Amino acid sequence: MPPPTTAISEKAAEIMDAAERRIRTSGYQGFSFREIAADVGVKSSSVHHHFPTKPALAAAVARRYTDRFEAALDKAKSAEDWRAVFRKALVQHGQMCLCGVLGAESGDLPPEVSAEARRFFTRNVQALSRLYGSPSAASRQTALRIMATLEGAMMLARTLDDPKVFDEATRNLG
Amino acid sequence: MPPPTTAISEKAAEIMDAAERRIRTSGYQGFSFREIAADVGVKSSSVHHHFPTKPALAAAVARRYTDRFEAALDKAKSAEDWRAVFRKALVQHGQMCLCGVLGAESGDLPPEVSAEARRFFTRNVQALSRLYGSPSAASRQTALRIMATLEGAMMLARTLDDPKVFDEATRNLG
DNA sequence: GTCTATAATTTGATAGAC
DNA sequence: GTCTATCAAATTATAGAC
Numbered sequence: 001m002p003p004p005t006t007a008i009s010e011k012a013a014e015i016m017d018a019a020e021r022r023i024r025t026s027g028y029q030g031f032s033f034r035e036i037a038a039d040v041g042v043k044s045s046s047v048h049h050h051f052p053t054k055p056a057l058a059a060a061v062a063r064r065y066t067d068r069f070e071a072a073l074d075k076a077k078s079a080e081d082w083r084a085v086f087r088k089a090l091v092q093h094g095q096m097c098l099c100g101v102l103g104a105e106s107g108d109l110p111p112e113v114s115a116e117a118r119r120f121f122t123r124n125v126q127a128l129s130r131l132y133g134s135p136s137a138a139s140r141q142t143a144l145r146i147m148a149t150l151e152g153a154m155m156l157a158r159t160l161d162d163p164k165v166f167d168e169a170t171r172n173l174g
Numbered sequence: 175m176p177p178p179t180t181a182i183s184e185k186a187a188e189i190m191d192a193a194e195r196r197i198r199t200s201g202y203q204g205f206s207f208r209e210i211a212a213d214v215g216v217k218s219s220s221v222h223h224h225f226p227t228k229p230a231l232a233a234a235v236a237r238r239y240t241d242r243f244e245a246a247l248d249k250a251k252s253a254e255d256w257r258a259v260f261r262k263a264l265v266q267h268g269q270m271c272l273c274g275v276l277g278a279e280s281g282d283l284p285p286e287v288s289a290e291a292r293r294f295f296t297r298n299v300q301a302l303s304r305l306y307g308s309p310s311a312a313s314r315q316t317a318l319r320i321m322a323t324l325e326g327a328m329m330l331a332r333t334l335d336d337p338k339v340f341d342e343a344t345r346n347l348g
Numbered sequence: 349g350t351c352t353a354t355a356a357t358t359t360g361a362t363a364g365a366c
Numbered sequence: 367g368t369c370t371a372t373c374a375a376a377t378t379a380t381a382g383a384c
Contacts, residue, residue: 101278
């Protein structure tokens, strides 16, 4: 039995999959509707039917990415658990964090897209800091440091084209 | 008295300045010869006169960035000194690390450009690890962790549009 | 070294048929 | 929901005059 009244169609999900792959590889400026269309086997006008504009598509992809990321972190109880989730994102697909790429470009992004990148980090830093006691400057600092290290480690591993770099950079995280 | 036989002309340097600014804001895919030309007050064909292709310009900019970065780190004797150099790059111009942006996009960059990003991190991790004793797995791990934290902290501060985020994330670095 | 002019391609987006 | 056709703009790059 299919889920009742799905919010997005199957084709829209395919389009978002392709867009996520492209953005995580080349960034927001580095993907086009025509490429996405070719990836999923339709024409670019069909992509526009599902997502009116490029910012709308990118924002939807970032929103979904954040939702999934938070779901994967649902049971994370330690910095080591967080490390594992980031590691999987890097190693399983050999790709950057979507919001890490968007964040690097964030100086020149459509507002709806940079807002989603901001939301990803705001929420994750909040959740991470909860592992370090009640809200305080110290728990926030620790959370920011760990988040920075995880994101930086992904970028380094991708740039140096060596997943082991991530493991080395994130040893002794807590 | 001007320097004898300068390697690059003054106009070429101006072009590189504009390109660096644009890349650090929007990424490699996010800048164009016409924008750079307008920034320095010439036509795009004149930019091509100084730098034949877009990859050549970006690679030259990245090379110069790495040289300057290493010069600024010449007297750095501690992680705290490194922190100060990264902080200045972020705060003084309100911009990302050039090679951090390129690194995030590195999945789809012209080879000559990704090679320069790789070179930046290879050399800097090497130099940083020298602060932690003779070459070893431990000194390399520490250097990778610090480099990841500094780069990630710059990205977070830019995305959240708050320089204080960098300071918070890089407290207790060593 | 800079310009004008232009080529060839790609881009985001829309109109309208089916 | 997908297509064809098309548009206006932007892109990298080159040729050739001054």
